[in-house]
Amino acid sequence: MRVLRSPVTLFLVVGLLTVAAIVVGTGFLADRAASSEATAEARGTTRVIARSVAQPVVTDELLAGRAGTIDRFDRKVLKRLLVGDIVHVVIWSRSGRIVYSDEIALIGRRLHLDADQERVLDHGGTGSARSDESGNQVIPADAETGKVLRTFTRIETPRRHKALLFEAYSSLDEVESRRQEIYSSFRWITVGPLLLLIVVVTLILRVLTGQLTRAGKEREQLLRSAIDASDAERRRIARDLHDGVVQDLAGTAFSLSALSRDPATDGKTRSSLQGAARSLREGLKSLRSLLVEIHPPELRAESLPAALADLTAPAGASGIQASVSVEGAETATDERAALVWRVAQEAVRNALRHSAASTLAVTVRGDGRHLTLEVVDDGVGFDPTRVRDSEHFGLRGLRSLVAEAGGTLEVRSSPHEGTTVRMEVDAR
Structure with missing residues (x-):
């Protein structure tokens, strides 16, 4: 049965290794998809807040930095801007000047916009960058917020339609938590069917293994029966030859030897009888060897x-x-x-x-x-x-x-x- 079990065992090992590779591969892809989805959700939240909350109240006076407009902006929308995972907001002008931020000390600072920020200002859409990536990160990743995810989108002033860049800083820990939630959903979607497949394949293999085992036992039984029948037939033939032909030839050989030694037998006849006895003895020797080969x-x-x-x-x-x-x-x-x-x-x-x-x-x-x-x-x-x-x-x-x-x-x-x-x- 060892010969029968080896292919099944090899199939099981290869199958398990294949499933493990699929689980690892789908897990990697699911993790990437979850990260992309979590980032996409943060970008979508930023786009919605920027268009529905910030853009309607952004004025040319805020863009010009006039006194009192920042306080009025804070009172109107700040609490509605810092929602969900968002911990800080910054509004940039095309020239790279910070028009507004919940961090008052940053207002008025001027930095060169990076390529992603300029692309969003020129063509719209959204962009994102993590705190450990290059770019204009003006809010530090401190102990309170941990690492942050910057997401930005384009907004316009209501009257002059001047393009501004609305940038939200989200807690990366919260984004990571959301990624884990999404990944868990992906994982069960991918691993669940695989587990079901493993169970089904295991049951099928168990049935097939049982059939192979029974077939192997039946084949061995047939082989053993054939060998036993062959041994029995060999034993019968060897017994019949030994008790019949061998005994008759042995008796004849002894008789010829005895007759050749009779004083009444002439020399020529004695020589012939001795030759015949020798031939019979050689034949008996070969026949006994044949009997041993037929059945030991x-x-x-x-x-x-x-x-x-x-x-x-x-x-x-x-x-x-x-x-x-x-x-x-x-x-x-x-x-x-x-x-x-x-x-x-x-x-x-x-x-x-x-x-x-x-x-x-x-x-x-x-x-x-x-x-x-x-x-x-x-x-x-x-x-x-x-x-x-x-x-x-x-x-x-x-x-x-x-x-x-x-x-x-x-x-x-x-x-x-x-x-x-x-x-x-x-x-x-």
């Missing part, structure tokens, strides 16, 4: 070297020099020893059938915790990407059994470079 004896860890030697015995008849080396496998369980033999059986069978090798080496190494099998031949090799389905099918079928035992099975080969089958599994 009940394997135990200590009998693994002998079982592997029987497995490679037919190699000599194919002109292949075979060797078996087993070290440190005594501590392995019988179940692991049987798995090693089964993988070695399939690898040796493939080597004898397809490799055209001159040497074949079967090596088993154990260190008490892990058991490693390597079957190496120096044959023609093959391209793993183009191998026919009929070849090495048995090894592919054994991968699930090896994976279920917590091990790995790897086949390495290339044309004219031989083949290596390597399995590593826990010894217990």
Whole structure:
């Protein structure tokens, strides 16, 4: 099941990372949008107050700086100007002179208007700048108000229609508070659907994972049933051959040997009988090797070297020099020893059938915790990407059994470079 769960786990990880990236990205965009919206609200408030409160009472006398006009202006509109987030107001003339301010000491000061202020005076609209940005900030950011946001717009005197610049200073803390409120709304709009999406996708993945798990279990059950059926059939064939043909051939070989030793048998007949007995014994040896390949004896860890030697015995008849080396496998369980033999059986069978090798080496190494099998031949090799389905099918079928035992099975080969089958599994 490890093979089945890995793609799902990878999908979940990638999905969570994607959602996290979306949340971070939308959060950044929402924060920028909230800041823009909060500033836009401050500019809109300034525009409304300037046009509806200040502009109707701005007179040419105020512009000229005549005595008493400032007091009358204060009494009429000052309280209505300092509303909401606005903490200070300043009215500029086109020449950069401060015509009016709630800070009396500033009236009459003259400064050069910056580019944004001149643009608004010439073309209308609104502008804004924070206290930490460049521009004509005449009201200091003090401990009482904190940092400020300057917003300005154009107004005109009623009679002569002379352009003036109305500038309002808003507490940046209040603007920031409004930004947080707007951002919270944006955040729930963006994060809410994502959370819903995560829940829906999680439920879908859970259903799909369950289906994959069941399909995997069914596939493993079918594979196990097929292997068990194959073992049962192999066991029946091996038993029938052993109890029938092998016993008959063994009896015939003994009879021929006994007859060849009879003094009444002449020399020519004795030689023929001895040759026939030798042929029968060689045939019996090959047949017993075939029986071991068809179905092994009940394997135990200590009998693994002998079982592997029987497995490679037919190699000599194919002109292949075979060797078996087993070290440190005594501590392995019988179940692991049987798995090693089964993988070695399939690898040796493939080597004898397809490799055209001159040497074949079967090596088993154990260190008490892990058991490693390597079957190496120096044959023609093959391209793993183009191998026919009929070849090495048995090894592919054994991968699930090896994976279920917590091990790995790897086949390495290339044309004219031989083949290596390597399995590593826990010894217990």
